[in-house]
Amino acid sequence: MLEGLLAPDAGDIEILGMRWATHEHALRERLGVALQETKLAERLSVLETLTLFRSFHQRGHDVDDVIGMVQLGEKRKTWVVKLSGGQKQRLAVACALVSDPDILFLDEPTTGLDPQSRRQLWDVVEAFKAGGKSVLLTTHYMDEAERLCDRVAVVDHGKTIALGSPRDLIASLGAEHVVEFEIGGRAAAEERVAADAAWLGALPGVTDARHERGRWMLTVTELHRAVPALMGGLAERGIALADLRTHHATLEDLFLHLTGRHLRDE
Amino acid sequence: MSNRPNPLWQLTLARFREFMRQPEAMFWVFVFPLLMAIGLGLAFRNRPPETVRIAVLRNGPAADSLVARLANARGLAVQLLDSAAAAEQLRHGDVSLLVVPGDPLVLRYDSTRTESYLARLVTNDAIQRAYGRSDVRTVRDIKVAERGHRYIDFLLPGLLGLNLMGTGMWGVGFAVVQMRVRRLLKRYLASPMRRSHFLLAFGFARLATVTLEVVTLVGFGMLAFHVPFRGSLLALVAVVLVGAFGFAGVGLLVASRAQTVEGVSGLMNAFMLPMWLLSGVFFSNAGFPSAMQPFIKALPLTALVDALRAVMIDGASLMSQGGELAIVAAWGLVSYVVALRIFRWL
Numbered sequence: 001m002l003e004g005l006l007a008p009d010a011g012d013i014e015i016l017g018m019r020w021a022t023h024e025h026a027l028r029e030r031l032g033v034a035l036q037e038t039k040l041a042e043r044l045s046v047l048e049t050l051t052l053f054r055s056f057h058q059r060g061h062d063v064d065d066v067i068g069m070v071q072l073g074e075k076r077k078t079w080v081v082k083l084s085g086g087q088k089q090r091l092a093v094a095c096a097l098v099s100d101p102d103i104l105f106l107d108e109p110t111t112g113l114d115p116q117s118r119r120q121l122w123d124v125v126e127a128f129k130a131g132g133k134s135v136l137l138t139t140h141y142m143d144e145a146e147r148l149c150d151r152v153a154v155v156d157h158g159k160t161i162a163l164g165s166p167r168d169l170i171a172s173l174g175a176e177h178v179v180e181f182e183i184g185g186r187a188a189a190e191e192r193v194a195a196d197a198a199w200l201g202a203l204p205g206v207t208d209a210r211h212e213r214g215r216w217m218l219t220v221t222e223l224h225r226a227v228p229a230l231m232g233g234l235a236e237r238g239i240a241l242a243d244l245r246t247h248h249a250t251l252e253d254l255f256l257h258l259t260g261r262h263l264r265d266e
Numbered sequence: 267m268s269n270r271p272n273p274l275w276q277l278t279l280a281r282f283r284e285f286m287r288q289p290e291a292m293f294w295v296f297v298f299p300l301l302m303a304i305g306l307g308l309a310f311r312n313r314p315p316e317t318v319r320i321a322v323l324r325n326g327p328a329a330d331s332l333v334a335r336l337a338n339a340r341g342l343a344v345q346l347l348d349s350a351a352a353a354e355q356l357r358h359g360d361v362s363l364l365v366v367p368g369d370p371l372v373l374r375y376d377s378t379r380t381e382s383y384l385a386r387l388v389t390n391d392a393i394q395r396a397y398g399r400s401d402v403r404t405v406r407d408i409k410v411a412e413r414g415h416r417y418i419d420f421l422l423p424g425l426l427g428l429n430l431m432g433t434g435m436w437g438v439g440f441a442v443v444q445m446r447v448r449r450l451l452k453r454y455l456a457s458p459m460r461r462s463h464f465l466l467a468f469g470f471a472r473l474a475t476v477t478l479e480v481v482t483l484v485g486f487g488m489l490a491f492h493v494p495f496r497g498s499l500l501a502l503v504a505v506v507l508v509g510a511f512g513f514a515g516v517g518l519l520v521a522s523r524a525q526t527v528e529g530v531s532g533l534m535n536a537f538m539l540p541m542w543l544l545s546g547v548f549f550s551n552a553g554f555p556s557a558m559q560p561f562i563k564a565l566p567l568t569a570l571v572d573a574l575r576a577v578m579i580d581g582a583s584l585m586s587q588g589g590e591l592a593i594v595a596a597w598g599l600v601s602y603v604v605a606l607r608i609f610r611w612l
Contacts, residue, residue: 003456005612028458035456039448043287044280055276056459079287095453 032101042081057099086117184242277467339392424547434513496581512598
């Protein structure tokens with residue numbers, strides 16, 4: 001809808017002070033868009049593809065400059081069909097950059113890419129941001145959002161359930177750490193803990209306790225107080241630990257905390 | 267900041283490149299029609315009047331004497347065969363007719379086949395002469411084997427029409443649906459590209475490929491088969507352009523809603539197959555019932571092939587083909603207008 005491809009059922013969209021109904025062409029001139037799953041023409045080269053997209057816009061970058069920005073210089077004359085997944089994705093982003101847009105829309109730009117290709121794409125996005133321009137990025141990868149975004153909106157079933165900077169959002173968990181543990185031995189032992197879950201949440205330094213697929217997750221403010229208390233509590237009840245780990249809270253923890261489920265495909 | 271390339275030119279160039287870089291397309295556009303012309307041209311080439319092959323049944327001394335008398339008959343090749351061999355050769359068409367000596371002489375042949383009937387006339391004539399009949403009037407033959415009356419002369423404009431239809435429909439329709447499936451149409455829509463430029467580019471790219479097609483096929487016909495070219499080049503160009511435009515429009519219409527490549531293939535074949543049969547590409551369509559004729563004449567390929575034949579072989583003027591051109595142009599125009607209204611971009 002923001003890209004002007006679908007009409008909203010309700011509400012109002014204003015971008016750069018313009019609306020789709022009245023300023024469609026002007027808006028398209030100033031937005032750069034890389035859609036999910038766009039397959040560019042296979043038998044055109046990188047240079048030909050970018051020249052084509054450049055021709056749609058009144059103003060914009062020199063095509064060769066954009067090829068440099070996305071580090072496709074060596075592939076300048078290579079057909080799209082012969083590019084790797086990461087190179088194709090960088091070309092898709094380059095098609096959005098070629099008009100020197102004020103706002104860049106990226107829809108799941110790194111889905112399916114290997115870690116190296118992801119990082120190369122992140123570099124491109126960060127360079128664009130460093131030019132003082134805005135990026136609107138949708139992603140399923142919380143580490144990507146945490147790394148690239150200044151403001152994050154968590155959307156679940158079409159509703160925004162959290163909005164803020166990654167740091168603030170994580171802070172809203174009320175804790176900096178996550179403790180995960182698994183119970184050793186029988187399911188009966190697990191049931192004993194579950195039946196009496198309240199004591200976990202009430203441990204000193206613990207703000208939240210959740211049970212999911214055999215793992216317990218505690219959101220913790222003070223690790224040095226919570227862990228000994230947890231150990232003591234478990235020993236008191238005669239329960240053995242099979243696994244225990246702690247890490248700094250991430251956006252992923254927030255997402256799980258908010259949605260109460262594992263990351264889903266939709 | 268840089269100078270802006272011309273979008274219409276870039277879109278056209280992209281279309282042309284994509285088309286020319288597809289090996290399959292190259293085959294169907296350039297090689298297939300040539301193979302077709304060579305194959306059919308050789309199969310139906312004009313040969314010297316053919317010898318009629320017949321058999322005489324070996325059933326006694328009368329058979330031997332008949333074969334001896336027919337030995338010198340012009341245009342007749344006679345074999346003496348046993349009944350089993352004769353029956354087999356007759357069935358396979360190796361001989362067109364079997365003479366069973368006796369009184370009367372019996373001629374056995376398939377009366378529904380033209381060549382058998384021809385064999386009956388030639389054989390009867392040869393037998394009557396061999397036994398003493400003489401001509402009562404003198405006749406003189408003047409043989410016509412003029413360029414422009416041969417099958418290849420009839421076929422070539424037909425193939426050209428067929429090619430214009432095929433590449434127009436596939437080139438446009440297939441490409442559009444593929445772009446839709448690959449969500450490239452959506453990506454274009456998200457840019458400030460003018461939709462009219464996008465659709466026009468298909469037409470312009472077609473003009474370039476069409477030129478190559480026509481030069482290949484017509485040039486080949488003229489060089490290899492000495493197919494005459496009697497009309498004006500300008501008239502041919504005009505007919506070809508109207509044809510290319512018309513079928514590009516129909517291709518666009520067929521592809522305007524289709525969501526899958528399989529779907530559009532089915533639609534294209536459903537549209538084109540009747541015309542392969544009815545439009546008089548390979549043989550004259552005069553043989554179809556008269557009730558069907560108005561329908562056949564209204565088909566775009568019929569009109570296009572008729573106009574191409576008239577301009578190339580008969581040397582007709584462009585003006586005389588106005589009706590045919592109007593039919594093709596109308597198909598194209600109506601298709602474009604409808605396609606633009608119902609076109610699905612997403």
